[in-house]
Amino acid sequence: MVLSARGLGMRFGDFNAVSNVDLDVHHARVHALIGPNGAGKTTVFNLLTKFLTPTSGTITLLGTDITGMAPDRVARMGLVRSFQISAVFPHLSVLDNVRVALQRPNGLATQFWRPLSALDRLNERADQLISAVGLSEARNVMAADLSYGRKRVLEIATTLALDPKVLLLDEPMAGMGGEDVAVVAGIIRNVARDRAVLMVEHNLKVVADICDHVTVLQRGEILAEGDYRTVSEDPRVRVAYMGTEEA
Amino acid sequence: MADMAETTETGGRTEAHSAMASSIRLGFLLVGLAALAVAPAFLYPVFLMKLLCFALFACAFNLLIGYTGLLSFGHAAFFGGAAYFTAHAVKEWHWTPELGVLFGVFGAAVLGLVIGFFAIRRQGIYFAMITLALSQMFYFFCLQAEFTKGEDGIQGVPRGHLFGLVDLSVSTNMYYFTLAVFVIGLLIIWRFVNSPFGMILKSIRENEQRAVSLGYSVQYYKLGAFVMSAALAGLAGGVKALVFQFATLTDVTWQMSGEVILMTLLGGIGTLIGPVFGAGLVVTLQNYLATSDFPVTIVTGVVFMACVLLFRRGVVGEFYASRLGRRLGFEHRR
Numbered sequence A: 001m002v003l004s005a006r007g008l009g010m011r012f013g014d015f016n017a018v019s020n021v022d023l024d025v026h027h028a029r030v031h032a033l034i035g036p037n038g039a040g041k042t043t044v045f046n047l048l049t050k051f052l053t054p055t056s057g058t059i060t061l062l063g064t065d066i067t068g069m070a071p072d073r074v075a076r077m078g079l080v081r082s083f084q085i086s087a088v089f090p091h092l093s094v095l096d097n098v099r100v101a102l103q104r105p106n107g108l109a110t111q112f113w114r115p116l117s118a119l120d121r122l123n124e125r126a127d128q129l130i131s132a133v134g135l136s137e138a139r140n141v142m143a144a145d146l147s148y149g150r151k152r153v154l155e156i157a158t159t160l161a162l163d164p165k166v167l168l169l170d171e172p173m174a175g176m177g178g179e180d181v182a183v184v185a186g187i188i189r190n191v192a193r194d195r196a197v198l199m200v201e202h203n204l205k206v207v208a209d210i211c212d213h214v215t216v217l218q219r220g221e222i223l224a225e226g227d228y229r230t231v232s233e234d235p236r237v238r239v240a241y242m243g244t245e246e247a
Numbered sequence B: 001m002a003d004m005a006e007t008t009e010t011g012g013r014t015e016a017h018s019a020m021a022s023s024i025r026l027g028f029l030l031v032g033l034a035a036l037a038v039a040p041a042f043l044y045p046v047f048l049m050k051l052l053c054f055a056l057f058a059c060a061f062n063l064l065i066g067y068t069g070l071l072s073f074g075h076a077a078f079f080g081g082a083a084y085f086t087a088h089a090v091k092e093w094h095w096t097p098e099l100g101v102l103f104g105v106f107g108a109a110v111l112g113l114v115i116g117f118f119a120i121r122r123q124g125i126y127f128a129m130i131t132l133a134l135s136q137m138f139y140f141f142c143l144q145a146e147f148t149k150g151e152d153g154i155q156g157v158p159r160g161h162l163f164g165l166v167d168l169s170v171s172t173n174m175y176y177f178t179l180a181v182f183v184i185g186l187l188i189i190w191r192f193v194n195s196p197f198g199m200i201l202k203s204i205r206e207n208e209q210r211a212v213s214l215g216y217s218v219q220y221y222k223l224g225a226f227v228m229s230a231a232l233a234g235l236a237g238g239v240k241a242l243v244f245q246f247a248t249l250t251d252v253t254w255q256m257s258g259e260v261i262l263m264t265l266l267g268g269i270g271t272l273i274g275p276v277f278g279a280g281l282v283v284t285l286q287n288y289l290a291t292s293d294f295p296v297t298i299v300t301g302v303v304f305m306a307c308v309l310l311f312r313r314g315v316v317g318e319f320y321a322s323r324l325g326r327r328l329g330f331e332h333r334r
């Protein structure tokens, strides 16, 4: 178990966006966090990565209590997230997007006296990551000019550049075409071999295919938990999630 | 590398294009430098030196707003503060001019560290207000402090001998010293912007949240840019004190902070040489108006409004974004 949360809660004013959530994310597993719109999935991500400070509960990452830690420190400890709305650096090339992620771990982030060519040292690793997500021929294209699906895989490549121990992906396949979905699913399966993945996903087929464990969230609370089969057969989940008993 | 000249999937931006833009840029730069080198033969040197000091000041300011998106309303503290520090070191301690200027730079950097430390956590208008408030505190400090000589300022600052050798009281010597400082200042800015650190700054400006999620402590990077900007503003201020041989309260007022914003906006935020043009415009205008009956502030105000309405990106930014500029391979986004 690499990441765990106990009694996590978040209030916005007098609205409980997340309440009493317990979550355990394990090494080498893909864990899905699903639930209807507004269930609080993104908020849970924000809490785990410390982009928001929980109003109650504790979070432990690799044995360290990170409840009071700043988000950049959490990232440096190896918990890296992607965003629901694709987060690339739009006016940087694909290559530069990945290199920015590589700069800090390679000690090339603070030199203000060195030329940009100092970053060429990162090209080899960057190109590996870029080709792993199939963006090689778009290497020098500005991120803003990529199609939506390609922005998403670029984001995955930059996230992987940090070699994170825990990967949090917020709807990595939203808005993608069928082919891309299969590609990204393959990538996620692959990276989860030696790290933990927690992902929010609406596409239940993907969840069924690649996720080992599913947590269902509804109105900020955990409704059900288990493997896909168990969860999908739970009548409460069927009602809450699909709005109907059958589906 | 066979695809170097090929059009990318967007059809517009190619490496060949930006190569053309950089050679054009280099050409302009050389012409500009040559013009500045011979300028004292045609124009009043003190006017030129004033122009260079303000141009460097504006470029330093632009380093902050253009590359981190932070609008400081307190840069006069660094400019005017450094003028005081340099003037004091040279006049009272009899330091050589280059050491005096370095002392000014150092003082401005320390001030930048303090003001930046308090301001950097805030964004937008709050950031601007905090920098304004702290620089006003510095203004009152300068008004009260012993060494600044209150309303009179530090007068009769000797220009001294550069490295103990070159007599800077000779106007041409002083001019070329100022020009050299200006060029070095621009080179520093250029290097800073095009460095690994500058890359991170750019990424923070592009998407701060993403930069945080990649583990960057964005406040430190912003603070770094703030201190660098303050130090370079100090470089300009220190040299200005030598040029005019005095340091007064004028350079630490909030109006001076406003003026540098004006120069930068006029020239074009986020372009390396835009602020040079902006500063040239404002200084020239002030110079002509100083001898006429027109109230300077009203006219600069009107010019400012006209420019903001006509050239939203500033003069240079507008050129980069124009069809001609884009065809030549310049890029301007904003």
Ligand SMILES: Nc1ncnc2c1ncn2[C@@H]1O[C@H](COP(=O)(O)OP(=O)(O)OP(=O)(O)O)[C@@H](O)[C@H]1O
Residues within 6 Å of the ligand: A012, A017, A035, A036, A037, A038, A039, A040, A041, A042, A043, A044, A084
């Ligand atoms: N900063 C905030 N302030 C107030 N309310 C918020 C804030 N962030 C989220 N909420 C509310 O919390 C609830 C959960 O939002 P959240 O974005 O976590 O849902 P989600 O499960 O990710 O939904 P979706 O599937 O649409 O992405 C929503 O009702 C939302 O309006």
Ligand SMILES: [Mg+2]
Residues within 6 Å of the ligand: A041, A042, A043, A084
């Ligand atoms: Mg969401």
